[in-house]
Amino acid sequence: MKFNLFRAPDGVEGGAPAETPLMAAPPVVHSSGPVGPTKIAARDVSVFYSGKQALHDVSLDIPDKTVTALIGPSGCGKSTFLRTMNRMNDTIPGCKVTGRIEMDGEDINAKSVDPVLLRARVGMVFQKPNPFPKTIYENVAYGPRIHGLATSRAELDVVVEASLKRAGLWEEVADRLHSPGTGLSGGQQQRLVIARAIAVEPEVILMDEPCSALDPIATAKIEELIDELRERYCIVIVTHSMAQAARVSQRTAFFHMGRLIETGDTEDIFTNPRERRTLDYITGRFG
Amino acid sequence: MTDATVTPEVRAERLRAGLKRRYAREGRFRLYGLLAIGVAVGFLLLLLGRIIEQGHTAFYTHTVTVPVYMDPARVDRAYPQGTNFELLVAEQQLARMGVADDAQGLKAAAMRGLFSSELKFAAAARIQANPNLIGQTVPIAAPASDDADLYFKGEISLDTPADQRRLSDEQIGWLDRMKTSGLVAAHFNSGLFTRGDSTEPELAGVLGAVVGSALMLLVTAFIAIPLGVGAALYLEEFAPRGRITDLIEVNINNLAAVPSIIYGLLGLALFINWMHLPRASPLVGGLVLALMALPTIIIATRSSLKAVPPSIREAALAMGASKTQTVFHHTLPLAMPGVMTGAIISMAHALGETAPLLLIGMVSFIPGIPHGLGEPTGALPSLVYIWENASERAFHERTAAAILVLLAFMIVMNAAAIFLRRRFERRW
Numbered sequence: 136m137k138f139n140l141f142r143a144p145d146g147v148e149g150g151a152p153a154e155t156p157l158m159a160a161p162p163v164v165h166s167s168g169p170v171g172p173t174k175i176a177a178r179d180v181s182v183f184y185s186g187k188q189a190l191h192d193v194s195l196d197i198p199d200k201t202v203t204a205l206i207g208p209s210g211c212g213k214s215t216f217l218r219t220m221n222r223m224n225d226t227i228p229g230c231k232v233t234g235r236i237e238m239d240g241e242d243i244n245a246k247s248v249d250p251v252l253l254r255a256r257v258g259m260v261f262q263k264p265n266p267f268p269k270t271i272y273e274n275v276a277y278g279p280r281i282h283g284l285a286t287s288r289a290e291l292d293v294v295v296e297a298s299l300k301r302a303g304l305w306e307e308v309a310d311r312l313h314s315p316g317t318g319l320s321g322g323q324q325q326r327l328v329i330a331r332a333i334a335v336e337p338e339v340i341l342m343d344e345p346c347s348a349l350d351p352i353a354t355a356k357i358e359e360l361i362d363e364l365r366e367r368y369c370i371v372i373v374t375h376s377m378a379q380a381a382r383v384s385q386r387t388a389f390f391h392m393g394r395l396i397e398t399g400d401t402e403d404i405f406t407n408p409r410e411r412r413t414l415d416y417i418t419g420r421f422g
Numbered sequence: 423m424t425d426a427t428v429t430p431e432v433r434a435e436r437l438r439a440g441l442k443r444r445y446a447r448e449g450r451f452r453l454y455g456l457l458a459i460g461v462a463v464g465f466l467l468l469l470l471g472r473i474i475e476q477g478h479t480a481f482y483t484h485t486v487t488v489p490v491y492m493d494p495a496r497v498d499r500a501y502p503q504g505t506n507f508e509l510l511v512a513e514q515q516l517a518r519m520g521v522a523d524d525a526q527g528l529k530a531a532a533m534r535g536l537f538s539s540e541l542k543f544a545a546a547a548r549i550q551a552n553p554n555l556i557g558q559t560v561p562i563a564a565p566a567s568d569d570a571d572l573y574f575k576g577e578i579s580l581d582t583p584a585d586q587r588r589l590s591d592e593q594i595g596w597l598d599r600m601k602t603s604g605l606v607a608a609h610f611n612s613g614l615f616t617r618g619d620s621t622e623p624e625l626a627g628v629l630g631a632v633v634g635s636a637l638m639l640l641v642t643a644f645i646a647i648p649l650g651v652g653a654a655l656y657l658e659e660f661a662p663r664g665r666i667t668d669l670i671e672v673n674i675n676n677l678a679a680v681p682s683i684i685y686g687l688l689g690l691a692l693f694i695n696w697m698h699l700p701r702a703s704p705l706v707g708g709l710v711l712a713l714m715a716l717p718t719i720i721i722a723t724r725s726s727l728k729a730v731p732p733s734i735r736e737a738a739l740a741m742g743a744s745k746t747q748t749v750f751h752h753t754l755p756l757a758m759p760g761v762m763t764g765a766i767i768s769m770a771h772a773l774g775e776t777a778p779l780l781l782i783g784m785v786s787f788i789p790g791i792p793h794g795l796g797e798p799t800g801a802l803p804s805l806v807y808i809w810e811n812a813s814e815r816a817f818h819e820r821t822a823a824a825i826l827v828l829l830a831f832m833i834v835m836n837a838a839a840i841f842l843r844r845r846f847e848r849r850w
Binding site: 221223226228251252253254255258259261263265266267268277278281282328331332335 | 662663731733734735736737738739740741742743744747751752756
């Protein structure tokens with residue numbers, strides 16, 4: 136683990152939060168060890184959109200069986216970083232990713248790694264619930280079907296039921312599996328999308344602000360679900376809500392202006408931030 | 423400065439006045455809209471009304487049934503087609519009416535003009551089927567000639583001076599007598615739908631053109647829809663964005679605006695002169711119309727693909743679907759209603775297109791009904807064009823009738839396509 140010995144926590148005197156000398160500084164890494172073994176290791180990851188750099192040399196270890204929250208103001212690069220982990224940035228024309236991202240020690244950007252197979256191992260949940268305009272059953276069955284994971288209808292039935300149960304949606308939809316998934320409420324749709332993602336038994340689940348379009352009750356259900364899913368998966372969640380990051384995550388990484396500023400145990404970050412910008416952000420002074 | 427301050431009363435007054443103006447403006451705008459729709463509907467009704475008024479008479483016709491004594495001296499037993507049945511019938515009819523012919527046989531000729539040439543074929547067919555009828559009197563039914571038919575429909579008036587109408591006073595007198603003696607019957611003109619084109623209006627039908635148009639559209643649909651949708655899919659979903667793609671896009675947009683006669687020239691040069699495909703055939707017609715329909719289909723398909731929310735594509739890609747799976751499982755099915763609409767519009771255009779058909783020989787007189795893609799055929803719009811140019815008056819009502827058939831064809835086609843689109847939309 137890297138220690139940041141160069142900078143003591145800043146005082147709380149006023150002034151612009153993002154001072155230039157701070158920009159190039161290496162991130163603060165809190166001392167406590169990871170909660171699980173490292174699942175994904177990012178090293179010096181930079182992302183360019185048509186030549187414009189959106190992410191600067193991010194190095195971050197993401198532990199398994201843990202919820203890691205990526206926080207930071209809008210446009211700070213946290214979603215961009217999230218999308219490097221399942222190579223969704225490949226689909227954006229003019230996007231270039233440099234650096235190294237290892238999953239279980241294997242470089243996911245290597246030529247030998249097929250993005251299609253990678254995405255079967257790394258599921259993703261988006262900000263806006265985006266179920267396919269198909270039935271609930273078909274939504275969940277889609278992944279196993281295209282990856283050839285279930286070969287018979289009976290196997291598929293089992294996978295669909297198990298996934299919906301794990302996503303906490305089974306009881307609500309068991310009697311209408313063959314009605315359209317888009318007819319569900321926003322929170323149900325988001326859980327359907329989670330069920331769809333876990334139906335292919337991924338190892339990592341990436342969540343890009345999964346609750347920002349939901350009401351507090353639906354949000355609470357999703358957070359509960361995330362907490363349950365942690366036992367089986369490595370979860371990375373991008374969130375704008377400090378409270379949510381504090382509630383669901385064990386690890387937190389704070390991004391600002393395309394750089395990783397501070398990372399460590401969530402409790403540490405929230406109770407004892409060492410970077411002024413982190414403090415300012417979590418106390419709501421900017422962002 | 424105090425003069426410029428606005429009191430609350432003045433503010434309220436101004437707001438009220440402004441509100442009144444805004445509502446008045448909205449009211450005016452709605453009125454313009456209603457007027458525009460009214461004018462459009464009015465013209466449409468006028469057009470349709472005029473066509474129906476002109477064309478409805480073509481849907482019924484008159485048949486004359488005359489007893490014919492199959493005179494053994496004149497009917498050729500071995501080759502009944504060679505018999506001059508028309509003269510035979512005319513003379514017998516004159517005799518029955520007690521009219522003596524003159525030396526040149528002008529009256530018989532005038533009488534002949536009241537029957538369609540179909541009479542000859544009907545009589546010959548009876549004899550050929552049963553030669554024992556020779557020597558007997560057989561009732562033979564045949565369409566009235568186009569002029570006689572027009573007279574029965576009231577289109578030839580006795581008020582017109584005799585030298586300006588197609589039937590003489592004497593002929594009209596004969597027709598009246600035949601009608602009162604019950605030889606003339608009016609009935610639905612089924613021949614219009616069961617015959618090909620003919621130089622005789624009373625024998626001309628639209629079947630050849632309908633079959634030709636249908637075959638042509640089949641060719642067009644089978645070529646233009648898969649090609650157009652495929653091209654649009656590639657351009658929209660797979661092609662790398664760049665100068666070449668932009669160039670192709672601009673060219674496709676321009677092609678959609680190229681006058682259709684140019685496509686006819688291209689078809690003539692490419693398919694007939696170079697590939698030596700048969701002239702005036704549904705194959706060539708369909709190929710030319712497919713070229714014409716392609717840009718429209720590509721543009722419509724691309725815009726409906728663009729309208730599919732990117733979140734669906736992202737969802738599929740994030741699930742590990744390949745690009746092709748994403749396109750065929752999600753994007754294309756969601757874009758299908760738009761694709762179908764584009765296809766319907768371009769097919770409807772293709773159906774009504776006349777100019778390119780001029781150049782590939784489809785406006786020549788083709789009486790047959792095509793049985794294959796390589797046989798010469800007419801098409802509905804070119805039939806309208808040919809009939810409109812025909813000198814016989816009886817073709818006027820038939821032109822309008824052909825237009826009505828064309829419109830009905832279009833409505834049936836669109837209804838079928840809309841039905842299919844609904845099915846697609848409901849499927850999840």
